[in-house]
Amino acid sequence: MSKHADTGKSTRRPVSYEDVKDRSPDNDIPVWVSGVKARMYVHHPRWSEAVWVLFEEPHSLMDNYPEGEYCKEFRTKYFQIPEPGHLIWGKGDENLWIIEHRDE
Secondary structure, X not given: OOOOOOHHHOOOOEOOHHHHOOOOOOOOEEEXXXXXXXXXXXXXXXXXXXXXXXXXXXXXXOOOOOOOOOOOEEEEOOEEOOOOOEEEEOOOOXXXXXXEXXXX
């Protein structure tokens, strides 16, 4: 897998729940997700609140994709952002991604 985008050119402030809550695809925020360029928002549709991560470049954060493909859009209602910079997700809270603000 190729190297991710140059993360050194961005302000590296941790993303908090307050930064991403009550947003949508129209007002999502640019982020780094464990060093991968993405956009992110937390939305509360009719039912459960969910987090969306829209990846903008290839990554290996999820390895259940065929060779040469990657997850472009990730959504789950099983998540928490217990402290700025930490996105924990999965039914058993078994996954941790580091989330940081990214300049556009």
